[in-house]
Amino acid sequence: MTLKNNQTFRDALSAFPSGVTIVSTTDEAGRHWGFTASSFSSVSMDPPLVLVCIANKADSHAAFVTAQRYAINILSQDQKDVAMHFARKGVDKFAPHGFRYGTGDNPHPPVLPGSMASLVCVARDVHEAGDHTVLIGEIQEVELCEATPLVYYNRGFRSLELETEDSLS
């Protein structure tokens, strides 16, 4: 089947279930930035690299392409409201959610407690790709939490039914 139009492309992408993340950083002026992203992927084990894609039109684009560090918070199913809040433009994103912020001694990016995992990354590469920019980061620190992941599929948030026993490890 050929790619008929943009809608066909969108429909195909919506057939791929993914997790949901909040990508967060603090700029040099101390301002916090963040957006909801499902484009997260692992890239390399050694070194431990991951990627996320940010739209060039995102208000936080300039902050992320110049950021030296950012966190990728993999959301649990209890964090759907945070996912929706960080997908909105022009709102005070950080106030209500209990993020943990860096200090002068320990200038880490904002980390969201209760996430499945928070990956603190050092920026390694930035690639322009069409109307998005690929951010590649090297993981420096990981914080894990026992929870059930939030899933995005067919344009909606879903819960995962943990029934399958098949495992690759």
Ligand SMILES: Cc1cc2nc3c(=O)[nH]c(=O)nc-3n(C[C@H](O)[C@H](O)[C@H](O)COP(=O)(O)O)c2cc1C
């Ligand atoms: C489930 C979900 C996944 C999203 N994934 C991405 C993504 O991977 N990259 C992206 O740039 N925007 C993504 N968005 C849209 C952004 O979160 C949204 O445009 C946000 O307002 C951008 O923030 P900013 O413009 O305030 O910087 C996603 C939104 C939702 C609801």
